[in-house]
Amino acid sequence: MDDQNKNLLIATALSFAVILVWFVLFPPPDPALDPETALPPASQTETAPIATTPDAAPVDTSTATQAGPTAVADAPRVEIETDRLTGSISLAGGRIDDLSLKDYRVSVEPNSDVVHLLNPVGTASPYYALFGWAPGGGLTLEDVPSVTTDWTVESGDRLTTDSPITLRWESPNGTIFRRLIEVDDDFMFTVTQSIENTTDTAISVAPYGLIARHGEPADLKNFFILHEGVVAMADGTLAEIDYDDMTDFPVVPTEGARAEVTQVAESGWIGFTDHYWMTTLIPDTGTPFRQVAKYNDASNIYQTEAVQPTVTIAPGQTQEVTTQLFAGAKEWETIREYQNNGVDRFIDAIDWGWFFFLTKPIFWLLHHLNLLIGNMGWAIIGLTLIIKAILFPLAYKSYVSMAKMKELQPEMEKIKERAGDDRQKLQQEMMEMYKKEKVNPASGCLPILLQIPIFFSLYKVIFVTLELRHAPWLGPFQDLSAPDPTSIFNLFGLLPWAAPEPGSLLALVFIGILPLLLGISMWLQQKLNPAPTDATQAMIFAWMPWVFMFMLGGFASGLVVYWIANNTITFTQQYLIMRSQGYKPDVFGNIKSSIKRSAKTGEK
Template identity: 40%
Template sequence: MERSRAAGLPQGASCAAIHGAGTATIPCHDGLSGDYSVKKDDQKNFVIFAVLAALILFGWPQITHWIFPQQQPASVKIEGGKTKPVANAGTDPAADSPKALRDRQVVLAETPRVQIETPSLRGSINLKGARIDDLVLTQYAETVAKNSPPIHLLSPSGAKGAYFAQFGWQGAGAETPDANTIWQASGPRLTPTTPVTLTSQSATGQLFRIELSVDENYMFSIRQTVANNGSAPVSITPFALISRAERSADPDQWAAHVGPIASAGGAAKYVNWKDVDAEAQQFATTGGWVGYTDHYWLTALVPDQRVPVALQQRPTPAKGYQADYQLSDPINLAPGKKVTYNSRFFAGAKEVKLLDKYQDELGIVKFGHAIDWGWYGVIEQPIFYYLDWLFRLVGNFGVAIILLTITIRLLLFPIAQRQFASMAAMRAVQPKMKALQERYKDDKQRQQQEIMKLYKEEKVNPLAGCLPILIQIPIMFALYKVLLLTIEMRHQPFVAWIRDLSAPDPLTPLNLFGLLNFAPPTFIAIGVIPILLGISMYFQFKLNPAPMDDMQKQIFSIMPWMMMFLMAPFAVGLQVYWITSNVLTIGQQWLLYKKHPALKEPIKKDPPKKEAKAK
């Protein structure tokens, strides 16, 4: 549809007839003049559509920033036609902070330590203060490079990014160990088969013991015992804390929580950093836990699930953060008596199956909710488990996503058949509906009554065509969160340059696929996969019969390319899902058009009034 000068037609543009009611002679930019059949409603609709398109195109990034989890930064970049890993900017939360004090290795060497060695962890326990303050996740690398260092989760106080757990006692009538106490260790190494016991003797006669054991994954078991060998009774309570010098480098979002977290009263509590800055957050509960969650990592103190405790998230004087718990009621310990308290400490990756296993087997309340599944958790978790099963079956996550898409389309095929049948019936009654609209154009209420009566007589449902779309929306959002929230998808390759399905496509033709030393702005850096998405949508819309309404034609013509821009920053895995779905839809439409040929036939328009009168 071409426009006049008033609508912004460029110099030298040709003129075209616009069919509609009313005609006008409008001067053209090429010096010609012609008769135009201008439909004012179409012009108004076009303006509305243009405004809406602009709002969507430019407002979409702000909407997605708030509603959707933010995309992971690109894992690779294309330079000189070669794929190169990108450093993980979110690994060390204080790497560029003025709080960074001394080198991590220097601080580690200053105190006596017990080494930690498991299939999943490597690090050490600081005997000064009984702290677990040195932990590396051996199964996860910072980048996709083959020689990438592993993720550093915990670091000691005095080093950059200080982040550690500490265990101890508080009480009256006894001298309890503090942060400067040097504990004695029963062995030099903590492994899944060799537990370690730390002991400390107080000047008031109390013997303190911390028995530490660890499984093959990320769960430590803590057994705290105090024996009152003194001459007087003491009132004492065990405690545990996690200290964090700074906030996580991962963004905290509405749809993907990062930061302080707790489970209390049978519900997960996602606490904002700013709320903790304002005042300490306290939760009284029997059964639960408290800690900090990053996008993929978690630290959590798990008290005895049968004993009432007070969980707390609080700010520290050094503008850091501390999660801790202590018993609701202190323990009165008579001379010659001892008491033992059992708890756990988790520090590791938020692996879905592992968190669910700890929740079920150890009875840790809502431990699986360390992953912020949100409202669609009932859909997201089945999708994850099925997708993970497909991945283990075929060995490639991209192929698993394609198989997932095929499965979903097969499940929705009966609904699609009913949709197409309804569309065919709706198309057949269009002339009758137009006649009713013309007959009762001055009585809108009667018009609606007659149209609804027509629907009932013809047994058609105008909303049936929306059902597959309504079903697809939660599935798309659920898959989106699965791809971005679960660590199982992190750094998963597909083919060629796609080294991370949870990140955007790094390959764009705007810099000749990395051959030019030029980084296009994010808004226009459209990757190859989003371009394929736009092409697949174009052919899908092309297969549909052309709508009668000009505004709908304009929307359908521009929609594929708008979606190409809107989807470009999203995870490649989601785009692979959508492309596969479009290809399957094209094949499905071809089959159903053969079954319902009426859908391909153009709707006959009513003849103009003058011509009808002449007849």
């Protein structure tokens, strides 16, 4: 590989890094919600959940005037209490609309609030799950429970892992509806709906489940590396739909809103995913259903639905259907266990990204190292050691080549001086020298190329996965998913005040200890590489460690820990290999000498 192509490769890698840093430090601004539509009018707080069923003619999608937030808030409730969840179920519609995660807090402060996942109508960000039956032949809307139906508790006084509850409602025509709600030790609800036909004629209904979200989440990040919005699996095909894409859906008349409809034949699920939390509807495997992602312009409600086929119930007969609702944290082990128990490809609800073939094994290894070591910071360093060991055969060839290139640096300067402005002669003599000395300058490029997807994949893992959230390391580093909390401003954590806010101008000036160590490690590593013969390139490379030191101050500290460990291991490997090849690197030599030599060559 000639110098021109090598420079192009380096420029591409640097451009990739600069673009990545730019998006990290300056993410797109959050779109502002119109205050008049953030909370819909009382008459529009909820919309019709059902359109057509997978195997039947369209059902009636009209709804009666809905009760406002006050009526929902004043409705009786059934308490939810498990080791990991707390909340309540509103008997107005039998909605699961109040849920908090006991194991997770808003910040690293021990007294901060627990994470609230679901919120009832009347709060700032309503977010809830509903279940019911869409009327078909023989029934009207008044004959099936609506989103504000007053249910009664038939059995159970509160929902726990050991005590399910059963809700009951009898329609004006005498049809009896029951809803059995169970919850496991983690985050999975099982909702079994039954309908008893006490009339003297057959009736047709379509069971459904829906998750409704009023407006976009208040903490929506709108970050290019993270998917937030609808996540769905349909017969092995994963779909990820952002909130802004939902507003561009075409209007589907039978759905009464903008919608995207997918027919699922065997297995699937659909719901909303946040950074670390998720709600998902999961019909029984083997049951076909209609998967719907929907947005209502008038009410500013985002909605996902799982509508199962219409069933016909003869007089005196009872029909029941079961749907699961996952509402909780995207814990890798928990989600994997649900997948092992039959939820198809549920682990893909975690946003593994384009490099999933790297992010999945990297996270698996990091997770098990953390279990073994008991500390995520040391696990990241252990992961770095393993990655460097795997890449060592390639690195060895690269470092041997670099050692020889370093030795040939004076000869390269002479060739450049003889060639002058004759680029063809320069390239020809360089290639002859490489061939004579048996040096392959391209061998140093492969490790760089491999490091780019590995670095990006690890960044994805650290940013996206829940296991890094609030993960401590040592001293002031109590959240490896957050930027370095130390700063020159607080003497690297020794003084009792916080560092400047990440992303602020002060944070760029008063950098933390980790970015400082990153800059030093990059500078040391750079000293072992052959200096560019071009004066401009030499100057850029000389400044690059310190530019990156300031630019990466806003990165997650766990990623900076990886980069420091990677640079330190690389420096050690390269130094020892160069020594083994008979070359003694002058690590602390002054880079200005090469710039001066290049400048003199340019003058001549």
